[in-house]
Amino acid sequence: MSRFTSICLGFILMMVSCDERDSNPTFSHDIAKIIYHNCSPCHRPNQIGHFNLLTYTDVKTNANKILYTVKNRLMPPWPADPHYTSFVGEKVLTEKEVGLIETWVKQSCPVGDSSQIPALPTFPIGSMLGTPDLHIPVKPIRLQGNYTDRFLVIKVPFEVPRDSFVSMVEFVPGNTKVVHHVNGDLVRFEFDKKKDVYDGSLVDNLVWDSTIRLVYKKIGLLHDDGSYPTLARSVVNYLPGVIAQKYPEGIGGWKVNRKSAFVLADIHYGPTVDDVWDSSYINIFYAKSIPKRPLQEFQLGTLGVSSIVPPLIIAPDKISTYHSSCTITNDISILTINPHMHLLGKSFWAYALTPEHDTIRLIKIPHWDFNWQNFYTFKKMLKIPAGSTIYIEGVFDNTRDNPYNPNNPPKEVHDNNGSMRTTDEMFQFIITYLPYEEGDENISLE
Template sequence: MHCRLVCFTVAWLVGGIVSIQFANAATGRQSEESSASPVGTQVAMFELPNAYGKPVSLSDFAGKKCAAIVFLGTECPLAKLYGPRLNDLQAKFGDRGLQVIGINSNKQDSLTEVASYVHRHEIKFPMLKDKGNVLADAMKAKRTPEVFLIDADRVVRYHGRIDDQYGVGYARDKKTRSDLAIAVEELLSGDEITQPTTEAVGCHIGRTKEVAEVGEITYAKHIAPIFNARCVSCHREGEIAPFTLTSYDDTQGWEDTILEVIGNNRMPPWSANPAHGEFANDARLSEDEKELIGQWVDGGMPEGDPANLPEPPVFATGWQIGEPDQIIQMRDKPFDVPAEGVIDYQRFVIDPGWDEDKFVVACEARPQNRAVVHHILVYVIPPGGRNVDLRKVLVGYAPGSTPVDLDDGVAIHVEAGSKLLFEMHYTPNGTAQSDLSYIGVKFTDEDNVDKELEGQIAANSRFRIPPGEANHIVNAKHTVSSDQNLLGMTPHMHLRGKAFRYTAHFPNGEEEILLDVPAYDFNWQMKYILKEPRKLPRGTIIRCRAIFDNSEYNLSNPDPTKTVGWGDQSWNEMMIGFMDMVDAD
């Protein structure tokens, strides 16, 4: 039997005259320590073209009491989110003497793209283009977004982030400290800056580097096949990833960010411990692939002979399951996704009109707006019931996932009168959007069904996670009532989820770790599909252990001062070990 199941899971330039250096405000000498804080150093005058090619000088704002020089990029997710927030800061403090100045130093961002960024996000402050990253080099700027707040004498008084709401791998429902706004208020009030330095987080600035293309590893022959196989399913036009990787030009300027995210295993997203189990949808880069990418970057990122380029991957534009028997929308009108913030799970109940039992052999969830749909889960609500049947997840979607497509006489049985719950997770991208996602379903007659795909769960809804507890353990179990073949597992927790493990305890006394997720990531709701089905004899006990982090050190934690229990929304918690099984006979 073969089952394909869903796995769940960021040119031309107009030149400008630039003259800038960092000088110590006391000695006038240029700083030699690249890692030293720029606070206390002085910025010299500079002139750069704005998004429309007009020269703009720092001297144009000589009458201002302070200026926030902020390095931004057009595709960096954090830069997209913080652009509109900088508008608010300019509006709040502009009359009191603040001037926000945006700087784009990315070699991959053309002036046209900078202008598009200004238009798309309705940027109200000057946005300047730093050709050749001369200004970024002089100021030792590394990230987007990164702030340098200078006073009337051009001395840096604050350096770092804008606030603490967004970071790499986390997004709080609200900021807890508005670092830049506090620094501006203190500076304008004549007070000392209480926290002059914070860590700037975000994408690396895509620098123009004087590196000769001397490497033997080329994009066309070695790197394009890796990116095609591992990255472009998400990193392509219209998908949720923040930039595209479908051509050689797309890679330029992103090399430092790419090396960082693959070096710390953030990308491609995969959380399973390789010591336990083999999975058909393992997304990890091999060590050889990582080494090739590193050698390519070190060798100057040569393009190579375009004749060596592999055939680009082809992605389905229509239904991957073929034309469905029924299409079901998540609601009767689109849902509006705001430009920024954290959007909690949206839950929509739909009556599909099933007045007879249905046997589903294929189901595909399709986001209408892939740029903001992070994932979709569609549950079955049994007839006459008000709650979902957690054992009946009809289909799901996450970037890079595949549809449910069953064969060999296997189907999902749904009772007549059942309703469907669409659970939608949205990720704002800096621009207000809307979405009306939907699913397609294919059925078969009951006479064609030999086995039912059965969802099973090990769940615990009676836990209470104490405030501040960094390693709170919750256990659950499921006993296998007949010989079964385990096909896949999906651990499910919310923002305080830290780790999850499935362990099989067999009737003969043996134990086996089926899946270990030592660093659970709420942002990637993954299904781990076994490479080969694992037979579980009757009487096998599947024990699931979840670890929760309700401490202040969990940057995603909505409130570490609260006791947390079971609930639907992400500020609550869940502890569910989903499993897909079929009869072994």
């Protein structure tokens, strides 16, 4: 037998044995690693998944539910269409993984050689990123067990010895069963203009018609003379299962002043049947050097640089489509994008068209899910050339068929000038970018 034939034969034998394995998957050989990697980070004690997926018994007991959710792409939660664009930290099972789970469940969940079940990964506690330089507690919040969602604004004031730069800010939820998501800005006070960073109330409820300006006044986020401090937006973000973004050294980061505050605007607490406490905190990591390329941000749609066409007045009992677009004048490199809508959102689509009419795909979310609003970071910086137009399209479902519709019967809904109520709507696309530099498209963000 020639060397070539024996290589081919070896290859064919390998394929056969792989196939055999695929048709007889076991927990120890195939399923455990899929579950540990994709499910256990949320489905374990003190995390948001409400049951554990850690042991063979856990997985076997829930096998039918697991199969249903993975086949219908409900779990792991990742609303962006992975065939359109892919992002850092993408949580999507491959067709092959779904197939393995399906076969395994149909064959009554064989454990295989139980001595070969891989060890559970060690899940980080306290920080997903390392040892922080500063650990800032958020005011502990007591949540009544009345089974309602709560949207709060919480001020988290702090002082540092001198003006500094931070490279990463990490929100660590205290009670992962109730902390749903967090979106927070950084407020920088001018030293002489703010006597006490801790003055004013620390918490405000978002049930009333609040605009961010009114909230600022109420929770003491203005300077003593009534002027506005500078603000860096979206500095601290949390969504279950999402790890704070770490960009390459020298890129990104924020300046913090001696007197500063985070303002969690908002923090969403999910419903609970028992009274519970949440004691979350924020970790800060100082930058090694002054960031060479601080991040910039702009947004389309609500409160953004481009208007919504037609204006976002969403008629009841209808499914309506809205657009917004803006043309950029310089080359930019996009790092992260964040599509945002509220409860009536049905789908979201964003792309850019270059002056040469090439399409640059940004994101497609076929089934909008209010509960899973990711910040999506591209695997490599994405260059958008000057003269390109960025288009966004949002579809809103204001009918009774939308199970999240806050109004029954449906009624007209607006974006109310950036009101922060969830029952008002928003149509927004936030882009985090840098002015383009030669070679950016080769810089990995993973």
